[in-house]
Amino acid sequence: MKLGSFRNHSGNIRIGVKVDEQIADLTAAFEKYLVEDSGVDREFAEEASNTRMPTSMLDLLRREEEGWADLNTVYSYISNIMKKGEVLFSPSGDKINYGLKEVRLLTPIPQMYRIFNIGVNCEAFVKMAGVTPPEEGYTCMFKKTPRCIIGPEDEIKYPVSGGDIESETELGIIIGKKGRHISQADALDYVFGYVVSHDLVVMDVLSKAHFGPGREALPGAYYITLAKCPDTFQPVGPFIATKDEIPDCQNVDIELRVNGEPKIRGNTRDMRAPVRRLIEFLSADMTFYPGDLISSGGMGTEEHAPHAFVAPGDVVEAEIKNIGVLRNYVVA
Amino acid sequence: MKVASFRNHAGEVRIGAEIEGSIADLTAGLEKYLVEEAGTDPQCAVEVASERMPTSMLELIRREEEGQADLQLTAAYISKIAGKEKVLFSPPGDKITYGLAEVTLLTPVPQMYSRLFNMEYNYPAYEKVYGTIPPDDGTTAMFMMDPETVIGPGADIKWPATATEVTSAVELGVIIGKQGKRIPQAKALDYIFGYTLVNDITGISILRGMGPGRLCLPKAFYFTRAMIMDTFQPVGPFIALKDDIPDPQDVAAELRVNGKVVSEGNTKDMRCSVARLIEFLSQDITLEAGDLVSTGAIGTLKFPPEASVKVGDVIEAEIGKIGVLRNSIVA
Numbered sequence: 001m002k003l004g005s006f007r008n009h010s011g012n013i014r015i016g017v018k019v020d021e022q023i024a025d026l027t028a029a030f031e032k033y034l035v036e037d038s039g040v041d042r043e044f045a046e047e048a049s050n051t052r053m054p055t056s057m058l059d060l061l062r063r064e065e066e067g068w069a070d071l072n073t074v075y076s077y078i079s080n081i082m083k084k085g086e087v088l089f090s091p092s093g094d095k096i097n098y099g100l101k102e103v104r105l106l107t108p109i110p111q112m113y114r115i116f117n118i119g120v121n122c123e124a125f126v127k128m129a130g131v132t133p134p135e136e137g138y139t140c141m142f143k144k145t146p147r148c149i150i151g152p153e154d155e156i157k158y159p160v161s162g163g164d165i166e167s168e169t170e171l172g173i174i175i176g177k178k179g180r181h182i183s184q185a186d187a188l189d190y191v192f193g194y195v196v197s198h199d200l201v202v203m204d205v206l207s208k209a210h211f212g213p214g215r216e217a218l219p220g221a222y223y224i225t226l227a228k229c230p231d232t233f234q235p236v237g238p239f240i241a242t243k244d245e246i247p248d249c250q251n252v253d254i255e256l257r258v259n260g261e262p263k264i265r266g267n268t269r270d271m272r273a274p275v276r277r278l279i280e281f282l283s284a285d286m287t288f289y290p291g292d293l294i295s296s297g298g299m300g301t302e303e304h305a306p307h308a309f310v311a312p313g314d315v316v317e318a319e320i321k322n323i324g325v326l327r328n329y330v331v332a
Numbered sequence: 333m334k335v336a337s338f339r340n341h342a343g344e345v346r347i348g349a350e351i352e353g354s355i356a357d358l359t360a361g362l363e364k365y366l367v368e369e370a371g372t373d374p375q376c377a378v379e380v381a382s383e384r385m386p387t388s389m390l391e392l393i394r395r396e397e398e399g400q401a402d403l404q405l406t407a408a409y410i411s412k413i414a415g416k417e418k419v420l421f422s423p424p425g426d427k428i429t430y431g432l433a434e435v436t437l438l439t440p441v442p443q444m445y446s447r448l449f450n451m452e453y454n455y456p457a458y459e460k461v462y463g464t465i466p467p468d469d470g471t472t473a474m475f476m477m478d479p480e481t482v483i484g485p486g487a488d489i490k491w492p493a494t495a496t497e498v499t500s501a502v503e504l505g506v507i508i509g510k511q512g513k514r515i516p517q518a519k520a521l522d523y524i525f526g527y528t529l530v531n532d533i534t535g536i537s538i539l540r541g542m543g544p545g546r547l548c549l550p551k552a553f554y555f556t557r558a559m560i561m562d563t564f565q566p567v568g569p570f571i572a573l574k575d576d577i578p579d580p581q582d583v584a585a586e587l588r589v590n591g592k593v594v595s596e597g598n599t600k601d602m603r604c605s606v607a608r609l610i611e612f613l614s615q616d617i618t619l620e621a622g623d624l625v626s627t628g629a630i631g632t633l634k635f636p637p638e639a640s641v642k643v644g645d646v647i648e649a650e651i652g653k654i655g656v657l658r659n660s661i662v663a
Binding site for chain 1: 447452453465466467468471472473474475476477478479480481492493494495513514535548549550552553554555556557560561562613615616617618620
């Protein structure tokens with residue numbers, strides 16, 4: 001399933017699932033399912049669907065296994081009855097299916113508040129930055145603010161603190177289950193799905209302060225969070241591909257195009273610390289909650305380095321095949 | 333005025349102000365004011381009070397100036413009538429005044445779903461005592477903590493699995509009261525709601541290997557991870573509104589472990605003042621009402637900012653105008 005959050009024609013935020021070139025409103029579809037397939041009284045169906053298939057993606061994820069079961073039920077129901085050119089409505093009159101162009105896709109979890117970004121997680125990055133890498137099995141982690149997160153087609157606002165703005169393209173992992181002390185063997189059980197995560201940085205905030213080849217990392221490393229956290233500096237989307245869509249998260253191609261030209265290319269097989277290890281490493285003393293995002297580090301190769309320079313006026317497209325294209329505009 | 337969040341006898345989370353040694357439930361207090369002083373119909377008063385004086389501290393702070401005005405009005409009213417009756421009740425019968433021992437104080441902003449910005453190396457003692465490379469002039473190190481790591485007064489700090497040495501440090505916490513970006517130093521204090529205490533706990537062994545003349549990488553990659561462990565950020569017990577602390581650059585703080593003073597200092601020694609920190613941080617990051625900016629571990633040459641702690645220790649962080657934040661470390 002590809003799940004998204006969107007704003008419908010009346011301006012309300014809803015959650016949806018992609019079915020071919022349409023998007024089905026999951027809450028409205030679940031109400032229809034309850035009445036027509038499950039025999040629930042119409043009077044109760046609207047309330048039950050709001051509780052079991054809430055319009056907030058974060059609330060749905062917080063239902064963990066139960067939410068997942070309901071999602072599968074409603075998806076198999078609605079994808080069977082949806083046809084092109086036919087508009088379905090819920091018993092209480094909410095429109096269910098929309099053409100993809102009729103709605104405004106938002107970042108999949110607009111209520112996201114915990115964002116963990118990984119740095120220096122492939123050899124190409126180590127070479128490009130000329131830094132001493134994290135020890136084997138370890139990784140660089142810093143947090144981003146909820147205000148960094150924007151959705152597809154949103155604008156990336158150029159900052160004032162520096163002029164060397166660089167993009168990284170990453171596989172984002174959405175946590176689906178609360179957990180702590182998670183072992184590598186169990187780690188993927190805690191994954192709900194994957195998103196495209198586009199991580200921007202004001203590079204001169206770091207490098208002006210002597211972060212780089214042949215230099216001591218301090219004080220530059222003091223500013224990692226600051227350099228990464230300007231408002232709008234992390235587009236996330238366009239969909240969450242549930243984990244069954246990406247059976248091997250260590251073999252995912254990633255591309256970033258600036259004005260149509262491929263600048264970054266990489267594959268998640270090059271991760272120094274793979275997804276399972278990231279979850280184990282970070283959860284050793286910190287609890288993960290449903291809806292958390294781990295952005296697993298900029299990928300790249302020697303030919304297509306993990307960093308791409310962007311400037312006002314640029315159109316940037318981050319793409320992961322099984323998830324979609326995340327397009328954003330850099331504005332002054 | 334000092335405000336707090338607390339759990340009352342019925343187990344509900346409420347907001348309160350410390351008035352004459354008692355905790356006054358502000359939402360219930362405003363209800364009483366509305367009915368008895370403002371002539372509001374008792375039926376409407378409950379709803380109006382819960383909107384103007386919500387039981388969530390974050391929601392109150394997000395009302396910005398209007399919320400602060402309602403806070404002053406409610407507290408003034410309760411102080412006025414507190415002399416007459418010992419225990420006050422709102423018109424529908426909610427208890428207003430509690431003895432401090434009757435309630436459980438929580439961290440003042442339990443709904444801190446916004447952001448926590450922890451500033452580091454903001455006192456010269458770091459450079460002098462530990463040989464730490466200082467941030468550039470006018471700047472400081474900053475890492476974001478997490479709402480889920482915050483605990484309140486009396487709650488236990490859990491010893492981590494991945495660190496062998498843990499330190500504690502006392503910091504002045506600034507609670508932002510108004511949304512803003514690119515805030516100039518001259519106006520920075522207008523954006524403050526109040527001040528609280530932060531006990532910044534760090535799994536310091538994860539960072540060991542950083543120091544004078546050594547390569548700082550890769551250890552510097554682990555700053556956030558060393559600090560973001562569950563329960564590693566006690567905050568509280570009160571927020572002293574900014575009127576209570578007219579000069580944030582003259583605040584004495586102390587940290588005690590098992591009753592013995594281990595760190596001590598004054599905010600006058602900050603490398604970047606509170607006003608400068610707000611300016612520095614807000615260049616490209618919008619600050620929001622309810623955000624916490626923790627201004628760096630306080631210390632001097634004699635009482636340095638980082639104190640080693642172990643399982644069984646009782647840690648007390650204290651700032652006179654805010655209170656004592658006491659927490660124990662458990663295995």
